[in-house]
Amino acid sequence: MDFDGSADTEFVKFWNSVLEPKFTKYRHILQGGLSRHSAAVLPNLPIKKGMSVLDVGCGWGDMTLQVAEVVGPDGRVVGIDCVEAFLQEARKDAAAKGLSNVQFSRGDAEVALPENEFDYVVARFGTMFFTNPVAALRRMRKALKPRGQITHIVWRRREDNPAWQKAKDITLRHLPPPGADADTCGPGPFSMGNQETSDLMMKSAGYEDFTFTRVDEKIMVGTTPEECIAFALAIGPRGEVFREAGSELAEAKRPEIESEMRTFFESQERDGHGIWAPTSSWVISARNPS
Template identity: 50%
Template structure:
C-alpha cells in the first residue's frame, strides 16, 4: 500500500471510528441547523426533468432527497459518502419519502470509478475534507457529461464564521493548539475559503466558468446553551482542540464549559442558539468539447 493509500485510509477511518458517532449525536444541528447554506442555492437551482445528479459527501441524504424531487421520477441521484453509518439514515429517509430514484453508496470520491454520465454534481460541505482536492475534482470532472455543472458549498474564513471562531478562541484560552500529529478528517472546514486557491484547483482539474457567490446568514447551533456548548466540544475547531488535549482538557472541563456557556448565552433566540455564518456557493462547468 502506498503512503497516499495509507493517508486516505486514515482519514476515512477517522470519520468512521471517531467522528461518525459525534456527527450522529448532533445530526439535528448539522443537517437542519446549518441548512440555510444549501437551502438558498438549491431553491434557485434549475434542474432539467430526468437529469442525472451526483451528491458528494451526502451525509444523511437530505440534499440528495431534495435533488431527487427536483429531477423527478425519470431522473437519478447517486449520493456518495465515506461513512456507511450516515447512509443507513439516508436510505431510510428515501424510503420514507417514497423515492425510487435515489441510491446511496459508501465510497471514496477521490477513487470511485465514475463514468461520464452526470449532468450535475452537488456537494454541501463535503469538498473541504478531501486530502487531495485536485484529485477529487478531476474524478468529479470525469463523472460529468460534457457541459455538466459542479455546484458546491464551502465555509468562508473562520473570521466570517463566529459560530466556529468564538468557541475555538474560548477553548484556546485554556488549552494548547493541536500538534502537527493530530488525527484529522482532512484539510478542514476552511480549506476552500480562498477563491484564488480554489479557482486554480478547479482549473487544473479541467473546469471552466468558475464563479463564487457569498451567502451570509443565521445558523442554529443548539436548541439550548447546554446543547450548543456540547456540540462545540464534540466537533469543529473547538472540539479538535479539546479532543487533542486529552486528559488536560478533561481536567479543565468544568471551567471550559462555563466559559463557553458565557460566550454562547447572548446568542439565544427563542430558546435556540443562533449565530452568524458565511459560505461560498461555487459553480463550475466541464467544457463541452
Template identity: 50%
Template sequence: MSLQSPIPPVAQNSELVDFWNEILAPKFVRFRHVLVGGLSRHSEAVLPALRVPAGGRVLDVGCGFGDTAIQLARTAREVVGVDCCEAFLDCARDEVRSARADNVRLIAGDVERGLNEGQFDFVFSRFGTMFFANPVAGLRAMRACLAPGGTLAHIVWRARSDNPWVFDALEIVREFLPAPDATARSCGPGPFSMADEETTRAQMQAAGFRDIEFQRIDAKVLVGRDIADAVAFQLAIGPAGETFRAAGALAEERRPQIEAALAAHFRTIAERNGGLWMDSSSWLITAR
C-alpha cells in the same frame, strides 16, 4: 436491484476515511439536529436556482444524512448519493424510505478514489469538498463523473472571520488548551480549506473546470437547542472540538472551566426558533 441498495466501496478506505468513520461519524449523528438544522440553510438558499437538469442524472458527493439528495430528486430522474461514512448512509436510507424517494440510490465510497458510476449531468456537494486530502485530485475526480457540458455546484465555508458560530468557541477553548500538534489525527485539510476564492479558483482550474463563479451565502445556523447543547456540540465537532479531542487528559482535567467559559459565551446569544442561532457564511461555487 433497488435504487436504495448500497454498493461496496471501489477501493480500500484511506486513513482519513477511517478517521471519519471511527471518530467523527458518531459525533455527527449525535448532533444531527444541529448540523441538518443549520447547514440546510445554505443549500436551501440556492438549490431552487441551480438549474438541476429535469430528467437528468445527479451525483450528490458527501450526501451525509440524505436531505440534499432527496431535494435534488424532486427534479432529477436519478440521484446517486455517495458518502464515505456508513453511519451517515444508515440515516440517509431511513430518510429516503420515509420520503419515498425511489429515484435516490445511496452508495458508500470515497470520490477521491474514483467511482464506477458512469457519467452525470450535474454534480453537487454541500460542505464535502473542503475535506479532500488532495483538493485538485478530488475536484478532478468529480469532473470525471460529469458528462460533457455537465455542471458542478459545491458549497464551502468562507473566511473564518465570517463564521463566528465555530470560531468564537475555538478562541475560548484555546485560552485553556494548546493547539493540536502535527501528529494529531484530523478530518483532513479542514472545513475552511476552500475559504479563499483565489486559491480555490486556481484549484478548480487545475482540475479542468471553466466558467467558475463564486456566490456568497450568509445564513443563521443552529448551534444548539439550548446552552448545554451548544457547549456539548462545540466540544465534539469543529475546530474547538478538534482542539479538545487532541488535548486528551488535559482537556478532561480542564473541562469544568472550559464548559463554564463556553456557557457564559452562549448566554449572550438570544434564543429564538427553538434554539441558539449564530451568523455563518459560505461560498456557492459553480463551474462547467
C-alpha cells in the same frame, strides 16, 4: 453502482469510528444548520427534470432527496458518502418518501468515481475535507458529461464564521493546538474559504466558467447553552483541540473553557428553538469543458 476503489483509507476509518457517533448525536443541529445554506441555493440551480445528478459527501441525504424530487421519476440521483451509518439513515428516509429514483452508495470521492456519467454534481460542506482537493475536484469533474455542471458549498474564512470559530478561539486560550500527527477530519472546514485559493483549485482541476456566490445564514448551534457547549467540544476544530489535548489536561481546563463558551453562546440570538449564530459560505459553480 460501485464506488469502491480500494480498502478504506485512515481518513475514512477515522470518520466511521470516531466522528460518526458524534455527528449522529448532533444530527438535529448539523443537518438543520447545513440545510439553511443549501435551501438558499438549491431552488436557483439549473437542475431539471430527467437529469442524472451525483451528490458527493451526501451525509444523511436530505439534499440528495430534495434533488431527487426536482429531477423527477425520469431522472436519477446518486448520493455517496464514506460513512455507512449516514447512508443507512438516508435509505430509510428515501423509502419513507417513496422515492425510487435515488441510490445511496458508500464511497470515497478521492479514491473512485464513475466517469462521464452525470449531468450535474453537487456537494454541501464536504469538499473542504479532501486531503488532496485538486485531485478530488478533478475526479468529480470527470464524473460529469461534457458541459456538465458542478455546484459545491464550502465555508468561507474562519473570521466570517463565528458560529464555528469563536468556540475554537476560546478553547485555544486554554489548550495547545493539535500536533502535526493528530487524527483529524481532514484539512479543516475553512480550507476553501479563501476565494483566490479556491479559484486556483478549480482552475487546476480543469473547470471553466466558475462563479462564487456568498451566502450568509444564522444557524442553530444548540437548543440550550449546555447543548451548545457540548456540541462545540465534540465536533469540528474546537472539538479536535479538546480531544487531542488529552483527557487529563482537557478535563482540568474544562470549567474555564465552558464558562467562556457559555458567555459567548448566551450573547447570541435566541428563540423558542434554540441559539443562533452567524455563518457564511461560498457557493462555487463551474462547468466541465466540452
